[in-house]
Amino acid sequence: MPQSRPRIIPEATVARLAVYLRVLAGLADGGRSHVSSGELASAAGVNPAGLRKDLSYLGPCGVRGVGYSVAGLRDRLTDALGGERSRPCVLIGIGRLGSALADYAGFASRGFEFVGLLDTDPAAVGRRVGGLPVRPVAELEAVVAETQATIGVITTPAEVAQSVCDRLVSVGVRSILNFAPVALTVPAGVDVRKVDLSVELQVLAFLDQQRHGTPPLVAPLRAAQGSAR
């Protein structure tokens, strides 16, 4: 019996698996048939041992002495991360950021497809972005119902993000990606991931200050790696 491993996969590992998958897709396009953990790790910017540990959650998927089959590992990762099926997403708030996301081709290639664009601004409604018409936000519930969207992406102003989130949850959306700078409150069983660009910049500024601004204050800074973490 194959007896698929019931091991649970840490969330940090899942995020890295997605990165490996993208690297593998590029390698496959380049015609490569095999990769070693060292090469893959270098391309993904992680430690080789850590990469092997990550992959081990899926069970053995390489050949000792040889490495990993590029196509084989790609398919295995695709499977583990949710299969090939297209994931319908709705996007609320088609402003500057929302328009950029709706236009972006990189999501579709990974199986994420925007099937509904919603906005409240009459000037925005009706405009076509990325081949899709912007619809009034009042139709949010109808759009989710008719498209069976499972992921909601919020790019509205912060003040209305919670109410938009509540409406998404109320019609069954259980996965939400939030770009507004607020902490959303959701019932158990709903996953929210937040992207906060101001925080990223602030962390960079802090690390820079720590390195140069006030050397006496914070001495034993961890030595930085040669490659991005």
Next chain:
Amino acid sequence: MPQSRPRIIPEATVARLAVYLRVLAGLADGGRSHVSSGELASAAGVNPAGLRKDLSYLGPCGVRGVGYSVAGLRDRLTDALGGERSRPCVLIGIGRLGSALADYAGFASRGFEFVGLLDTDPAAVGRRVGGLPVRPVAELEAVVAETQATIGVITTPAEVAQSVCDRLVSVGVRSILNFAPVALTVPAGVDVRKVDLSVELQVLAFLDQQRHGTPPLVAPLRAAQGSAR
């Protein structure tokens, strides 16, 4: 002796401090004079005890039995995160995403100011975005030198991100925020933070599948919190 605490601050804590700071700024605008850790934690979407521990890295900054002074804590956090001084940033790749970032007012209010917009496309060069003209990417080194920019934001296609990064590093930029889906390689002493939206969506899809798609495969999912993590 005051003897400022030489304690090092974990990076995860720094990221949360930035969130607290934003919440406090909103509270100060609302006229509040004091907050408890519980209320602040709820607004930031974290555990109250964790919040107090985070703040304790800055030394005592609250009053027992009362709470934290909104203005006082805001100033203390501002200080810890790098002071009030404006941080000049350059942005490379003024496409859809880059334009949205350049236009965004939320960065300036936190002290991050774009002082240079670079692109290679002749159609983009000369256009004004967010009050700043787009300049040819050939002038990157000159722009960094004349503006003393310390942070570089990369929103170019993935293929050229590494070369853009190398040029930034060569002229002294030691903090880089990367939106391109590649792992940048940098020398020690340079910090790179990566924002990968595809990975965020992929993680959401995985968690969703784990919850419903194949229940027999991964059973003991951690109970989700009532609020965003």
Next chain:
DNA sequence: ACGACTTTGTTCAGGCGTTCACAAGCGGTT
């Protein structure tokens, strides 16, 4: 057919981060 080399998969230890729980301290009240 055998041996040596390469690369994986796993195990172990160490460090971080998070959480809980409690003592210390301050303001308000009697």
Next chain:
DNA sequence: AACCGCTTGTGAACGCCTGAACAAAGTCGT
């Protein structure tokens, strides 16, 4: 002036993740 309730600050335990070392296994060369 002393007490009481409230909130902070911190100490300790727990669990997760990361990084390194080792053993298993397969392949290539002879």
